Amino acid sequence: MMMEHSPVDPVGQPEEQAAEAALRPSRLAEFEGQPRVRGQLGLVLDAAKHRGSTPDHVLLAGPPGLGKTTLAMIIAAEMGVPLHITSGPAIQHPGDLAAILSGLVEGEVLFLDEIHRMSRPAEEMLYLAMEDFRVDVIVGKGPGATAIPITIPPFTLVGATTRAGLLPSPLRDRFGFTAQLDFYEVDDLRGIVLRSAAKLDVRIDTESAQIIASRSRGTPRIANRLLRRVRDYAQVNADGQIDADLARAALKLYEVDELGLDRLDRSVLDAICRKFGGGPVGLSTLAISVGEETETVEEVAEPFLVRQGFLMRTPRGRVAMPAGWEHLGLTPPVEAAQRAGSGTDEPDPDLFS
Numbered sequence: 001m002m003m004e005h006s007p008v009d010p011v012g013q014p015e016e017q018a019a020e021a022a023l024r025p026s027r028l029a030e031f032e033g034q035p036r037v038r039g040q041l042g043l044v045l046d047a048a049k050h051r052g053s054t055p056d057h058v059l060l061a062g063p064p065g066l067g068k069t070t071l072a073m074i075i076a077a078e079m080g081v082p083l084h085i086t087s088g089p090a091i092q093h094p095g096d097l098a099a100i101l102s103g104l105v106e107g108e109v110l111f112l113d114e115i116h117r118m119s120r121p122a123e124e125m126l127y128l129a130m131e132d133f134r135v136d137v138i139v140g141k142g143p144g145a146t147a148i149p150i151t152i153p154p155f156t157l158v159g160a161t162t163r164a165g166l167l168p169s170p171l172r173d174r175f176g177f178t179a180q181l182d183f184y185e186v187d188d189l190r191g192i193v194l195r196s197a198a199k200l201d202v203r204i205d206t207e208s209a210q211i212i213a214s215r216s217r218g219t220p221r222i223a224n225r226l227l228r229r230v231r232d233y234a235q236v237n238a239d240g241q242i243d244a245d246l247a248r249a250a251l252k253l254y255e256v257d258e259l260g261l262d263r264l265d266r267s268v269l270d271a272i273c274r275k276f277g278g279g280p281v282g283l284s285t286l287a288i289s290v291g292e293e294t295e296t297v298e299e300v301a302e303p304f305l306v307r308q309g310f311l312m313r314t315p316r317g318r319v320a321m322p323a324g325w326e327h328l329g330l331t332p333p334v335e336a337a338q339r340a341g342s343g344t345d346e347p348d349p350d351l352f353s
């Protein structure tokens with residue numbers, strides 16, 4: 001069950017998705033932040049244009065809301081070709097993938113979101129398609145089954161994943177370029193808020209944009225969402241103009257604290273500290289105790305809590321760090337402080353990959 005009222009709900013409702021689409025930058029030059037990725041991707045695209053060929057397959061990795069879908073759209077727009085969108089969970093049978101691939105026209109871009117959630121047989125078909133632009137469709141069953149090779153036109157696959165570490169290496173190796181997206185700097189997010197406000201015709205000053213940016217957990221999707229919620233508040237409680245006091249009051253109402261923790265983040269942290277004595281506690285137990293899905297806890301709440309130094313992922317489970325206890329106004333037990341000092345529990349290296 002999702003938390004319905006969270007302003008940072010990762011699963012957008014249809015109207016949220018429409019609002020998001022309206023705010024997407026359409027060219028690389030408008031894509032704020034991520035200078036390294038922007039520079040490298042720009043080069044890949046320019047080189048392909050120069051050669052008059054299809055760009056290499058691109059893998060975009062990073063937590064939700066950092067711009068993977070946006071970049072896929074930008075790649076297609078920069079190359080002047082249509083974009084086809086699908087996702088790992090939508091492709092369970094190799095036949096589904098064969099149908100999509102054989103429908104592509106030369107040079108087109110196929111965006112495959114959540115690529116780590118594709119079924120294994122479909123994944124194997126994808127290897128061949130990426131490398132040889134061919135798929136083998138199996139016709140018939142048992143000993144009489146035959147593989148019919150189908151040639152597909154050269155295309156660019158843009159794969160997106162929140163967990164690059166979960167991709168088998170044969171798949172990872174077939175991407176010519178991998179972009180690891182990092183959380184955004186506050187300055188970049190402020191730029192995104194100001195640009196989105198202009199698009200939405202919302203009056204906001206720089207200080208308020210800075211307040212929203214600094215509570216957006218390094219994530220453009222959250223920055224845009226908080227902006228829209230603050231705008232709602234301004235329309236109801238003022239004349240629509242957003243100033244710093246109004247922004248603070250609105251964010252307080254939506255339960256987003258000074259560091260950008262929302263209700264889900266705080267309930268995860270609170271559960272570890274109060275229900276499980278600071279941990280270690282297993283992910284699934286933790287997820288059940290906050291009424292969320294494990295993926296949401298793992299991919300939406302945890303990366304930010306780890307980044308803030310509030311939580312640690314250890315081989316034995318999730319553990320609250322002293323700073324996490326203190327953020328909730330609690331006194332960390334002696335063991336938490338010792339654990340933090342001893343550094344014996346290794347954080348999971350796969351967390352952001």
Ligand code: ADP
Nearest residue numbers: 020023024032064065066067068069070220221
């Ligand atoms: P992901 O696919 O990684 O979950 P999206 O591409 O859907 O993320 O981005 C979420 C929202 O954030 C979109 O509305 C998009 O416009 C905005 N966004 C993401 N990255 C940027 C950026 N670098 N500059 C401006 N807006 C961005």
